[in-house]
Amino acid sequence: MTNGKVSPESIRQTKAVLEEIHRITTQPWHIMEICGGQTHAIMEYGLDQLLPEKINLIHGPGCPVCVTSLELIERALQIAALPDVIFTSFGDMLRVPGSSSDLLGARARGADVRMVYSPMDSVRLAQTNPDKQVVFFAIGFETTVPAIAASLLHADKHGLKNFSILPANVLVPPAMQAILQSPDNRVNAFLAAGHVCAIMGYWQYGPIAEKYQTPMVVTGFDPLDLALGILMTVRQLEEGRVEVENAYPKYITRDGNQTAQTMINQVFEPVDRQWRGIGTIPLSGLGLKEVYSHFDASTRFDIQLARLQESPLCIAGSVLRGVAKPSDCPAFGTLCTPTNPLGAPMVSAEGACSAYYRYHKVN
Amino acid sequence: MDSNFPVMQGPVCPIPISQHQHIVIGHGAGGVLTHDLIRNVFQKYLGNVILNQSNDAALLRMWQEIPEEQNLVVSTDAHIVSPLFFAGGDIGRLAICGTVNDVSMLGAVPKFLTATFILEEGFPISDLEKILVSMAEAAEEAQVKIVAADTKVTEKGQSDGVFISTTGFGWVNRQYQISGQSAQPGDVVILSGPIGNHGIAVAEARGNLGFRSRIQSDIAPLNGMIAALLDAVPDVHVLRDPTRGGLATTLVEIACQSKVTIHLEEESIAVDRDVQSACDMLGLDPLYMANEGKLIAIVPSQSAERALETLRKHPYGQKAVQVGVVESDSEGQLLLKTPLGTTRHLDMLAGEMLPRIC
Numbered sequence: 061m062t063n064g065k066v067s068p069e070s071i072r073q074t075k076a077v078l079e080e081i082h083r084i085t086t087q088p089w090h091i092m093e094i095c096g097g098q099t100h101a102i103m104e105y106g107l108d109q110l111l112p113e114k115i116n117l118i119h120g121p122g123c124p125v126c127v128t129s130l131e132l133i134e135r136a137l138q139i140a141a142l143p144d145v146i147f148t149s150f151g152d153m154l155r156v157p158g159s160s161s162d163l164l165g166a167r168a169r170g171a172d173v174r175m176v177y178s179p180m181d182s183v184r185l186a187q188t189n190p191d192k193q194v195v196f197f198a199i200g201f202e203t204t205v206p207a208i209a210a211s212l213l214h215a216d217k218h219g220l221k222n223f224s225i226l227p228a229n230v231l232v233p234p235a236m237q238a239i240l241q242s243p244d245n246r247v248n249a250f251l252a253a254g255h256v257c258a259i260m261g262y263w264q265y266g267p268i269a270e271k272y273q274t275p276m277v278v279t280g281f282d283p284l285d286l287a288l289g290i291l292m293t294v295r296q297l298e299e300g301r302v303e304v305e306n307a308y309p310k311y312i313t314r315d316g317n318q319t320a321q322t323m324i325n326q327v328f329e330p331v332d333r334q335w336r337g338i339g340t341i342p343l344s345g346l347g348l349k350e351v352y353s354h355f356d357a358s359t360r361f362d363i364q365l366a367r368l369q370e371s372p373l374c375i376a377g378s379v380l381r382g383v384a385k386p387s388d389c390p391a392f393g394t395l396c397t398p399t400n401p402l403g404a405p406m407v408s409a410e411g412a413c414s415a416y417y418r419y420h421k422v423n
Numbered sequence: 424m425d426s427n428f429p430v431m432q433g434p435v436c437p438i439p440i441s442q443h444q445h446i447v448i449g450h451g452a453g454g455v456l457t458h459d460l461i462r463n464v465f466q467k468y469l470g471n472v473i474l475n476q477s478n479d480a481a482l483l484r485m486w487q488e489i490p491e492e493q494n495l496v497v498s499t500d501a502h503i504v505s506p507l508f509f510a511g512g513d514i515g516r517l518a519i520c521g522t523v524n525d526v527s528m529l530g531a532v533p534k535f536l537t538a539t540f541i542l543e544e545g546f547p548i549s550d551l552e553k554i555l556v557s558m559a560e561a562a563e564e565a566q567v568k569i570v571a572a573d574t575k576v577t578e579k580g581q582s583d584g585v586f587i588s589t590t591g592f593g594w595v596n597r598q599y600q601i602s603g604q605s606a607q608p609g610d611v612v613i614l615s616g617p618i619g620n621h622g623i624a625v626a627e628a629r630g631n632l633g634f635r636s637r638i639q640s641d642i643a644p645l646n647g648m649i650a651a652l653l654d655a656v657p658d659v660h661v662l663r664d665p666t667r668g669g670l671a672t673t674l675v676e677i678a679c680q681s682k683v684t685i686h687l688e689e690e691s692i693a694v695d696r697d698v699q700s701a702c703d704m705l706g707l708d709p710l711y712m713a714n715e716g717k718l719i720a721i722v723p724s725q726s727a728e729r730a731l732e733t734l735r736k737h738p739y740g741q742k743a744v745q746v747g748v749v750e751s752d753s754e755g756q757l758l759l760k761t762p763l764g765t766t767r768h769l770d771m772l773a774g775e776m777l778p779r780i781c
Contacts, residue, residue, distance in 0.1 A: 071762045103767070105761050106766065109766075152706075283763060417770070
């Protein structure tokens with residue numbers, strides 16, 4: 061039996077780290093946590109309420125569901141609506157609105173849309189339903205890619221002709237660069253996402269930190285991990301250092317998981333990708349290499365997309381770039397709620413708007 | 424093919440098959456097959472003097488059953504669950520306990536149930552029997568009788584195995600003022616045990632977890648425990664079972680109904696370690712997971728100790744704890760104090776709970 065997720069000892073240590081942050085902070089700093097899981101944890105534990113007023117946490121574009129482009133969601137909806145297609149996806153993509161519907165709405169209208177926990181579940185569905193085309197919506201940051209690559213290699217090995225993926229994976233480092241290049245950028249430092257680094261390592265961040273003179277600290281997800289990451293970031297900023305540091309050494313090495321990286325590179329290659337609310341970021345997505353391109357659902361199914369329209373009220377783009385907070389949006393909590401989301405950040409538990417709505421509506 | 428398919432030798436008139444191992448459309452046609460199913464299957468497990476009279480309606484001799492100064496309480500509930508069988512229970516136990524508990528939440532003593540079965544053509548009668556055994560056991564434990572029942576059969580594909588709708592009747596002492604609208608500032612919120620087990624047990628049975636756990640559903644009839652609680656603490660303000668939507672959604676409902684602010688302490692809310700691990704892995708929140716055998720009791724602070732003592736003596740309430748307090752009149756909000764001492768707002772579950780991606 062456990063009461064709460066965090067041990068009393070960890071709570072005590074977190075409070076001590078927070079005190080230290082208060083002690084050393086002398087100037088205002090804008091720190092972006094890149095990952096939606098971290099945004100979620102910060103809000104869940106109310107860490108932002110315990111930081112010095114001078115520290116402003118900016119929530120980054122790190123919700124893979126939120127940044128999936130309207131075009132890809134519309135394509136997914138149309139593929140899902142085809143007869144003899146079983147369309148599979150991770151759960152939190154199912155309620156993300158396209159321009160007129162979401163995948164759960166498509167299911168209600170008769171499409172065979174199924175939630176899976178792993179892309180291998182989709183491959184198994186393809187094996188047990190040889191008369192159906194099974195499509196997996198390949199969303200996520202670097203964290204979901206190894207499992208997707210492995211399932212695709214498995215499908216290839218077994219010569220499965222009825223399995224395909226709709227490639228929508230996105231990469232963190234190009235997004236960080238895009239934010240730092242933006243003219244309205246306010247970010248002084250990044251908390252890099254621990255689980256992305258567990259796979260990719262953090263060797264890619266050095267040149268970015270150097271070029272933009274922006275400290276980065278690899279950070280985990282527990283309150284204590286987050287507090288430590290913030291402390292190390294503030295120390296760098298206060299001392300005028302620019303380094304890539306690791307506040308999560310128990311799980312993360314500089315080089316990451318080489319086996320996973322090899323598998324990713326075997327199947328995927330970087331391509332330009334459109335981010336919802338942000339625009340196209342060069343080489344920020346993963347597309348299938350030529351040799352595996354026959355698994356690409358976007359070419360397997362002939363889909364004509366009409367002109368797409370975002371809700372004019374939604375300021376998701378500014379939220380995802382860290383320029384605005386969810387509470388700055390006139391529709392936040394009134395016209396746009398988790399039950400009736402106008403934009404993707406209100407849907408996923410990792411979306412900044414959803415995290416604000418769930419945890420921050422207290423005032 | 425059924426094993427008792429008649430062997431035809433010579434010029435014989437084929438006698439229709441009368442004993443099936445699966446539900447066929449004829450079981451819902453009202454003729455011989457229906458009667459056989461009622462007599463040989465339903466009455467075999469659920470039968471009692473009233474049900475077995477086989478009239479179109481049950482005659483309840485109320486003057487014997489309802490003491491004076493009591494009101495009649497009615498609740499009805501439809502039960503669909505996929506899969507039908509899961510660790511710790513099945514749709515049969517759910518159909519009895521769900522309605523027994525709903526009737527009990529007004530402080531009533533449930534007495535009679537009616538049950539409607541929607542059966543899908545092709546459903547194995549052996550599975551139906553397992554479900555009926557489980558219903559009979561739960562009804563026995565809850566001390567309720569099933570006094571009227573109905574069966575319909577749909578064509579294959581038009582329903583899913585079996586759906587069960589139950590309606591419960593019970594009597595409540597007129598002096599009780601138990602309702603979702605009765606929470607008052609100063610009251611104490613008590614929870615009868617750890618949360619989230621039912622939701623995770625069903626998810627596992629669906630094969631959704633991708634791993635095996637030892638988590639069992641907590642389905643239980645709570646009327647015995649509630650009767651003991653009301654004997655000891657007649658001034659209970661609110662009773663509610665946190666089923667769909669979980670503890671958080673249920674408490675938001677109560678906060679809105681009573682127009683109060685409820686303040687929870689996260690550290691006092693127990694979650695079994697396996698349930699917490701499963702939730703962490705899947706990105707689910709135990710505060711929003713379904714329970715089928717837990718009780719929320721909101722009582723005046725001076726009665727809290729007695730209420731806790733009473734609940735802890737009961738097998739379904741051994742781990743009862745105070746999890747929060749009702750603070751003030753307001754527009755109905757639920758606040759959670761985190762282990763770090765910060766406060767966050769809890770809202771109702773929006774739509775269905777979807778696992779987080781990473």
